[in-house]
Amino acid sequence: MTKHEGISVYNEIGQLRSVLLHCPGEEIENIVPDYLRRLLFDEIAYLKQARKEHDQFAGLLRQEGTEVLYLTELMAEILASKEVRDRFLEDFMEEAPVGTEGIKEALREFFSPMSPLEMIRKCIAGVRTEELADINPKSLGDMVRNPYPFYLDPIPNLYFQRDPFASIGEGVTLNVMHSTTRNRETLFAKYLFDYHPRFQNIPRWYNRDKSHPIEGGDLLVLSEKIVAVGISERTDAVAIEKMTKNIFHSNEPFETVLAFDIPKTRAYMHLDTVFTMVDYDKFTIYPGIVSPLDVYSISKGKELQISYEASELSSILKKYLKLPAVDLIPCGNGDVIAAGREQWSDGSNTLALSPGKVICYDRNHVTNAALRQHGVEVLEFESYELSRGRGGPRCMSMPLKREKL
Numbered sequence: 001m002t003k004h005e006g007i008s009v010y011n012e013i014g015q016l017r018s019v020l021l022h023c024p025g026e027e028i029e030n031i032v033p034d035y036l037r038r039l040l041f042d043e044i045a046y047l048k049q050a051r052k053e054h055d056q057f058a059g060l061l062r063q064e065g066t067e068v069l070y071l072t073e074l075m076a077e078i079l080a081s082k083e084v085r086d087r088f089l090e091d092f093m094e095e096a097p098v099g100t101e102g103i104k105e106a107l108r109e110f111f112s113p114m115s116p117l118e119m120i121r122k123c124i125a126g127v128r129t130e131e132l133a134d135i136n137p138k139s140l141g142d143m144v145r146n147p148y149p150f151y152l153d154p155i156p157n158l159y160f161q162r163d164p165f166a167s168i169g170e171g172v173t174l175n176v177m178h179s180t181t182r183n184r185e186t187l188f189a190k191y192l193f194d195y196h197p198r199f200q201n202i203p204r205w206y207n208r209d210k211s212h213p214i215e216g217g218d219l220l221v222l223s224e225k226i227v228a229v230g231i232s233e234r235t236d237a238v239a240i241e242k243m244t245k246n247i248f249h250s251n252e253p254f255e256t257v258l259a260f261d262i263p264k265t266r267a268y269m270h271l272d273t274v275f276t277m278v279d280y281d282k283f284t285i286y287p288g289i290v291s292p293l294d295v296y297s298i299s300k301g302k303e304l305q306i307s308y309e310a311s312e313l314s315s316i317l318k319k320y321l322k323l324p325a326v327d328l329i330p331c332g333n334g335d336v337i338a339a340g341r342e343q344w345s346d347g348s349n350t351l352a353l354s355p356g357k358v359i360c361y362d363r364n365h366v367t368n369a370a371l372r373q374h375g376v377e378v379l380e381f382e383s384y385e386l387s388r389g390r391g392g393p394r395c396m397s398m399p400l401k402r403e404k405l
């Protein structure tokens with residue numbers, strides 16, 4: 001197994017050294033029209049093409065010198081220990097939730113011949129009822145006929161590794177997801193940080209047993225001093241305060257958390273779907289959120305000091321990032337129709353590889369051209385299928401290490 005490496009993320013744009021991904025697998029082929037909405041998808045995706053696109057994404061990262069780690073492989077390393085494997089399976093079934101002892105027993109048997117990697121892939125893919133042929137009925141629940149086709153639901157959003165936990169400084173938030181369908185994703189993160197030798201003693205700024213939701217797509221580390229967070233459909237103010245207190249009580253250098261109150265709608269589910277940082281003084285932003293935007297600052301002090309920031313976004317960013325000017329590059333380059341279309345497929349959801357160099361979906365050609373006009377280097381990859389899950393390059397990646405600036 002890999003040696004201790006830890007987490008180090010003090011900005012959004014410093015050279016990306018190490019990143020965690022999940023390449024979509026069979027879980028995508030367990031998405032059915034009846035459950036699309038609940039699974040947070042808008043369409044049925046074609047797995048073969050989605051995997052091809054994801055490999056292009058990983059290829060670009062490697063080509064730029066970034067270490068690419070896969071969640072399934074790290075998890076398989078952990079589950080090589082029989083004790084951890086057994087505990088994981090029990091926790092996983094409990095949270096699924098698998099209701100009856102008869103089904104649990106059948107699942108234990110079903111998984112037992114599998115290698116750790118096969119087991120973890122299957123946990124993510126989901127288990128259909130037809131796959132467990134003979135359940136030994138132990139309760140009424142094991143006997144009644146149930147038309148629902150899964151004993152374990154698929155976890156199709158796992159390729160959005162940005163959301164279940166978030167790296168901030170040398171620690172992480174272990175998140176509480178807004179929707180039931182994504183909550184098991186944070187169990188993988190919990191096991192990584194509890195058991196993987198690469199991540200020993202990582203401080204947690206938030207823990208998944210807290211009831212208030214917070215998701216990684218809402219968390220942006222703008223600098224060593226400033227963290228931005230969305231108050232969004234997915235992240236609530238109580239969770240933000242708890243996380244902020246824990247960060248401020250540590251030795252981390254962060255001094256201010258800027259909370260952006262964005263509209264609570266599906267299209268803008270997280271702050272990073274409407275706003276990402278691309279260079280020291282450049283950001284891409286969806287124009288539709290600029291005028292309704294309220295920003296609050298939470299500053300370090302004996303108590304949390306919370307204030308409403310009355311000025312416009314560019315002034316707030318200039319003030320807190322100590323910049324003479326900032327360039328807000330609009331999604332859709334000022335064209336309302338292009339902005340709406342490209343935001344829907346994550347035109348503003350860029351992943352920075354280094355200051356001024358980002359990875360984007362190729363389909364958002366208007367926004368990509370605007371980024372280039374503003375001096376940003378844009379690397380593109382295909383995006384027919386991955387975009388159907390409503391997330392882009394930033395959503396699909398969790399930085400573990402970035403160079404400090």
Ligand SMILES: NC(=[NH2+])NCCC[C@H](N)C(=O)O
Pocket residue numbers: 039040041157160162163182216217218269270272273389390391392394395
């Ligand atoms: N960081 C992000 N913007 N993630 C996008 C996640 C998309 C996913 N289908 C969801 O609704 O949860």
